[in-house]
Amino acid sequence: MLDPKLLRNDLDVVATRLRTKNYELDVTLIASLEERRRTVQVKTEALQADRNTQSKSIGKAKSQGEDIAPLLAAVSDLGEQLDTAKAELDTIQTELNEVLLGVPNLPDDEVPVGQSEDDNEEISVWGDLPEFNFAAKDHVDLTEASQMLDFETAAKITGSRFVTLRGELATMHRALTQFMLDVHIKEHGYEEVYVPYIVNRESLQGTGQLPKFEEDLFKLADERDLYLIPTAEVPVTNIARDAIQDANDIPLKFVCHTPCFRSEAGSYGRDTRGMIRQHQFEKVELVQLVPASQSTEAHLGLTQHAENILQKLGLPYRKVNLCGGDLGFSAARTYDLEVWLPGQNKYREISSCSNFRDFQARRMQARWRNPETGKPELLHTVNGSGLAVGRTMVAILENYQQEDGSVRIPQALQSYMYGISEIRF
C-alpha cells in the first residue's frame, strides 16, 4: 500500500509515476473519496468526543446522587446521529481502502520505461553459452527414453501441469534444494525457516497477492478462507506482520524451501511443454527485512546471492532490469535472472529479485524501532528466488547434455548425489 499521505498531498505526481507501470490511477475517485472521508471523519469524531464528555458527566452526576434524567434527555438523539455518521464513515473507509489496496507500488526512478518484457534492460551476462556439435534437445526429449521425467503419470494422478520424477532425477531435484540451502545458510548468512504452506487472507493481503490476484491462487474448499502458498514469500515475509522488531534483531535474512502452488489461470497454452510452468514447483526463497536506508544495498546483495548459485552450477545467465510495464504489482524494482535454455534457444526467468520498499511492510504493519528516534518505522522488504528448483534442473539437463544423450552432473552437485557424475536415460 502506498503512503496515504502521499496520495493526499501529491496525487498527480503519484498518477504520473504509476503510468510508467501502465497503471492509470483514478485520481478523481480517490480525491473525492478522500474529501468525503475527511469531512465525515471529522464530524464523526466530534460527535464521539461529545458523547464521551456527556457520558462522563452522567457518571459523575449519578455518583453524587443527582438527578440524571435531564442529562439523559440531552444525549438522547446523539446516539442516532453517531450511528449514522459512523455508518457513513465506515462505508467511505471501506471503499477507500479497497481502492488503495488495488493501487500498485510506485516504481523506482531507475526503472526503465517500457511496455513488456521486450523492453527490459540487460544489465549483465555471465558464462559462455554451450556449443553443441549435435542437435541440442530440450529436457523433455532428453529424458524421453526413461520414466524419470513423467508428465503422463502426473496427469493421471492429478491433471495437467504436474510432473512425476523418478530415480536419479528425483534425487537431483532434492540435491539442488539441499545445495542451494547450504550455500545461502553457510556462505550468505541466511537463517533457515520452516513455515506453513497454507496461509490466511491477511497474509496474502500483506504481501500483495490479495485482493487483486485471487484467481492466481489455489483456495481451500472449506469455510476457513485459506489458500495454498504461491511462493514462500507469503508466509516468510508475514513472520514480521503486526510486529515491531528490536533494532538488534534486524536485518532479518531468511531462506526457506517450500513448494509453490499456482493456478496459472490466464496462461493457457503458454509453456505447456515440459516442466517450465507447473501448478506445483519447489523453490528456495530469500527474504530480507531491513531498515529503509539499507534496502537498495540488500536488494543488490540478495540478487548476487541468487547469481552465485547459477555460477556455482556453471549455468550461463543474464541479469535484466525489469521495465515499468513488466514490473509486478508490489515491486518498486526488480532484477530478473534468466538462465540459458539450449532447448528453447533463449534465456528464461529462473529468479526474480525485488525490492518492495515499504509497500508490503505498510500492508503488514511490519516495523522496527529506530533507537535514534525511539519510534517504530516501517521496514523495507526484499526477496528473490534463490532459485526455482524445477527450472534449475531443466537448465542443468539442457546445458550439460552430451552427444550420447546423457547429462553430466555439475561438480558442485556431485557430492549431493552420492558422487555420481552423470545420468543416463
Add this chain to the structure above:
RNA sequence: GGAGAGGUGGCCGAGUGGCCGAAGGCGCUCCCCUGCUAAGGGAGUAUGGGCUAAAACUCAUCGAGGGUUCGAAUCCCUCCCUCUCCGCCA
C-alpha cells in the same frame, strides 16, 4: 472428538459497568545520590488514526467481530487462538 481454564501494554499481572488507555511489579531510557562490585531516590516509557505549519486538542484499540447501554477491559452472542485432562494419531 469430549471436559475444563484462559487471552489485558516489551514481559508478569490487577481490574466484573463510569473517576480505566488501564494499578502494581519487572525491563528499558534519562537524572540525582552513593567511592565500590551492588543498592537507593526521582522522572519518563503502547500502537494506529484525525486535525494542524507544528503543537494543543481529539478518535480508536484490553484476541477478532457483533450486540446491550447515555457509557463496556468489565454484561450477552459468534468466531479465532492458547493451556490442562481424556480419546485418537504422523
